[in-house]
Amino acid sequence: MRYEPIVPAPGRAKPPVNKIMTAKEAVSRFIHEGSYMGMSVSAAPAALIWEIVRQRDRIKSLDLVTTSQIGMSSTLIGSGLIRKIEMAYNWGGIEGEDKVFRRAAEHGIPQPLEIEDYSNFGAAMRWQAGAMGLPFMPTKSQLGSDLLKYNPKIKIIDDPYTKSPIALVPASNPDVGIMHCARADEIGNVQCLGLYGNTDILARASKHVIVTVEEIVTQDEIRRMPNLTTIPYYYVDAIVHAPFGAHWRESSFYYHHDLAYGLDAYKQFATQEGYEAWLNKYVLGTKDWDDYCKMVGYDRLYRLMLSEHKYQRFGEVR
Numbered sequence: 001m002r003y004e005p006i007v008p009a010p011g012r013a014k015p016p017v018n019k020i021m022t023a024k025e026a027v028s029r030f031i032h033e034g035s036y037m038g039m040s041v042s043a044a045p046a047a048l049i050w051e052i053v054r055q056r057d058r059i060k061s062l063d064l065v066t067t068s069q070i071g072m073s074s075t076l077i078g079s080g081l082i083r084k085i086e087m088a089y090n091w092g093g094i095e096g097e098d099k100v101f102r103r104a105a106e107h108g109i110p111q112p113l114e115i116e117d118y119s120n121f122g123a124a125m126r127w128q129a130g131a132m133g134l135p136f137m138p139t140k141s142q143l144g145s146d147l148l149k150y151n152p153k154i155k156i157i158d159d160p161y162t163k164s165p166i167a168l169v170p171a172s173n174p175d176v177g178i179m180h181c182a183r184a185d186e187i188g189n190v191q192c193l194g195l196y197g198n199t200d201i202l203a204r205a206s207k208h209v210i211v212t213v214e215e216i217v218t219q220d221e222i223r224r225m226p227n228l229t230t231i232p233y234y235y236v237d238a239i240v241h242a243p244f245g246a247h248w249r250e251s252s253f254y255y256h257h258d259l260a261y262g263l264d265a266y267k268q269f270a271t272q273e274g275y276e277a278w279l280n281k282y283v284l285g286t287k288d289w290d291d292y293c294k295m296v297g298y299d300r301l302y303r304l305m306l307s308e309h310k311y312q313r314f315g316e317v318r
Helices: 023-030 046-054 072-078 099-107 120-132 199-205 219-224 259-268 272-282 289-296 298-311
Strands: 036-039 062-065 068-070 082-087 089-091 114-117 136-139 155-158 165-170 176-184 208-216 229-231 238-241
Touching: 023 046, 023 208, 023 238, 036 199, 046 072, 046 176, 046 208, 046 289, 062 072, 068 072, 072 082, 072 099, 072 272, 082 089, 082 120, 099 272, 120 136, 120 165, 120 199, 176 199, 199 229, 259 272, 272 289, 289 298
Parallel strands: 036 062, 036 176, 062 082, 068 089, 082 114, 176 208, 208 238
Antiparallel strands: 136 165, 155 165
16 A cells, blocks of 8 residues: 555644633634534533523524533523534433423424434543544443444444454534633633543534633743643633633532522423523523622622532642
8 A cells, every 4th residue: 555644734723822701702703603512511611601592693503512411501402502412411410300401302392402322431532532633433332232223423343453343433523612610821721620521622622612710810820730731722712701600510629519509490491481481580681690690699609619618629638
């Protein structure tokens, strides 16, 4: 076989410039009608999701890819923004049954939802393949399940070395990845504390990346603890300062999961009318994330922060 050199793809490294902007600016610039959007799991990028919904008349429709989501993706689904979801798990978790997702999946309310299923590990491997510039990733985690029956994109081949079966999952390269992390500097070096799932892999796989953070810190502070920088600046397009930006979910070392709020929200989500009443109050009824936090109550949010700090605080050695 004749040797053919591989021509490198054009680079897409982002420059080290000031990337701080509002959620409204970031969503307007990087999320458009028909975008293929990736979303992180820990912590949930609620502030960005709320802003996407506020701009739904412009965006109209999105395809969503995630590993697992609890509640936050349903804010997009219930708003009629999601045409297709590629996922492993989308449910209510500790809050209980997610009726928003079920209505869309089973009855097409508010619009039909196409679902492409993977396992959690298989979904993460799709981003890993995309991050590495590979067309697919081999994994055994899909074998022995009904995923093979319902998802024809998962291919089974014989391992050329052992001859045993192995599954291939296709790469995923979102047009834009949205995520919430702990802190970043102004040029986009992002640091994650505690649990962050596959957030870093999503950033590496995505063409554009928007990150909301609890804190914006100096470059000197980033250099002081460089091992925490899980997403370097050259992957990042926009940094949005959004304290409590994962509410009602948790942000490790910053604040606890607001279970009471989530339980109440899921009661309202039981009907489409209840969901729309919640949406009109907490999302469409607020002009930005700070306005939402004021509606929830900063006193409530600070209590969640104190609850988290009772057990863990960044910088402590226990």
